[in-house]
Amino acid sequence: MTESGFRGRVAVITGASSGIGEATALALSRRGAAVVLSARDEERLRFAEREVLAAGGEALVVPADLSRAGAARELAERTVERFGRLDILVNNAGVGLSGRIGELRMEDLRYVFDVNLFGAVSCIQAALPHMRPGGSIVNVSSVIGKRSIPKRGGYCAAKFALNAVSDALRVELAGRGIAVTTVYPGTTRTRFSENSLRTGDEKRGWRPRGVPPEKVAERIVRAIERRERDAYVTLYDRLFVALATLAPGPADRALERWVGS
Template sequence: MERFTNKTVLITGGATGIGLATARRLLEEGAYVVLAGRRPERLEAAARALDADGGRVATVPADVAEPTDLDRLMRRIETWRGGLNAVFANAGVGVFGPSGQLSADDLDRILDVNVKGVFRTVRKALPLMGDGGAFVLNASWTLHRGLPVAAAYAASKAAVHNLARTFAAELAPAGIRVNSVSPGYIDTEMYRAANPGPDAEARDAAQVPLGALGHPDEVAAAVAFLASDDAAYITGQDLIVDGGLVAAVPTGAEK
C-alpha cells in the first residue's frame, strides 16, 4: 500500500515508541515525515534508522509545551515541504501513582504537554494543512476505564479525545478530519518506565482478552488508517487499540 505517496506528515514524539513505529509505517507507504521531540540525539538516531539514504525524514527538536518551539517547527515544515497533509499529535507524558501523591509540578506538566501541547499542535499546524488533511491525536485506553494510579493522566487523555470531537466539527468545513487513537498496554519506553519489574508484563497481559501487551506497530497501523483516505468518512471518533482491555474481561479471569 502506498497511501501516503508524496504526502507530508508531522509526528510529535516521533523518535521513540508509537511515534517511531508510525513514522516507519508511513515511510513504507511513501510519506515524507517530520519527527519532533525534545531530545535531538534520539531524533537523529531515529532518522538514521528510518531513512539511511536521507531525503524523506526531517527532524526538529521541539517541546510541544513551548508555543515558540511549535512556531519554529511549523516554519521549518513550511520551508522543507510547503505544507502538511497529516499530523499525528502523539507526544505525551505520564506520571503514575495515587492522586494524593501527585506533585503540583507533575500535574502541570501532564496538562501542559498532553492537553495544551495537543491543542496548540493542532492550532499551529492548521495554516499548513490542505483540504483532505487529517489529524490523529494520541489518547489512551484510560479515558474509557478508570485506572487508580492515573487520575491526572487519564483526565488529560479524556481531554485529548474531547479535542478530537470539537476540532472535528470545527475543521470539517475546511475538509479536515480529526480523530483520536486510544492505545492499551503497548510495550514502549513509557510503558516500561511506568511498570517496572519482571512481573509487570504478565500482570497486565492477564487483563487483556488477546492475552498480550500490544506492539507499537499495531497502533501505527490504526494511525495510518485514520490519517489516510481509507478513513475519509470518519471524524470525531476514538479508535481503541488495546487487545480488548476496555471491552471485556478475559476468558478465565471472569470469576
C-alpha cells in the same frame, strides 16, 4: 490506499524518538509520505531519521519540547519551509504520571497537561493554517482516557481532556474537509512507563503484556486512510471501554481488587 498512497504528503509526528511515534513515522514513510520527526531527544530522533533514510524515505528532524511556548509554531514553520505543505499531524508526544490523586505533586500534574494537552492543542493551532482539504489530525489518546484507573488519575485526566478537544475540533473542521481521529491504544510494549513521572506507592495489579508499537502504528495509518472518527487497536481495548461504560459499578469493584492485588 496502496503502499504509495501517501506519496506527496507530509506528516508531522510528535513523540517520534521511540515507541508509537517512531513506528508511525516509519509506517507512513514506507507508504510514501515525507515525515517530520519531533521530540525532545535529538540523538534518538537522528537514529529514527537514519531508519527512514535507509528505507528510501524522506525525513526532517525538528527537536522540540512542546511544553515550551512557541515550540509548536517553530515545528510547523520548519515543516512548511522544507516541504511547502503540511498534510498530517500525529499528536503522539506524551508523558505519563503515576500516583494517587491525594498524593500528586501539582508541578507534575501541570507538566503532564503542558505536554499531553496544551502541547497537542498548540500543534493543532500551528498546523491548521497550513492544512488543505483532505488533511488529517490524529490525537493519540488511551483506553484509560475513556475509563480512568487508580493510580493513573492525573494522566487519565489529561487524556480525557484531549478526547474533548478531538470531539469539538472534528465538528469545527467538518466544513474544511480535515479529518480528526482519536486513537485509543491499550497497553503497548514501549519505554513509556519507564519514563513516567511517579508519586508514592507504585504497586498495581496484573497488567496485560500489551502489543508492539508497530501494531499501533499500523492502526494509526489505517485510520488516516479511512478517515475514521475513533480507532481502537485490539478487541480487548474496545471491550474494556464498553464494559466499563455499560457497567461502571462492577468496573469500580474490579479495579479496586486489581489495584490491591
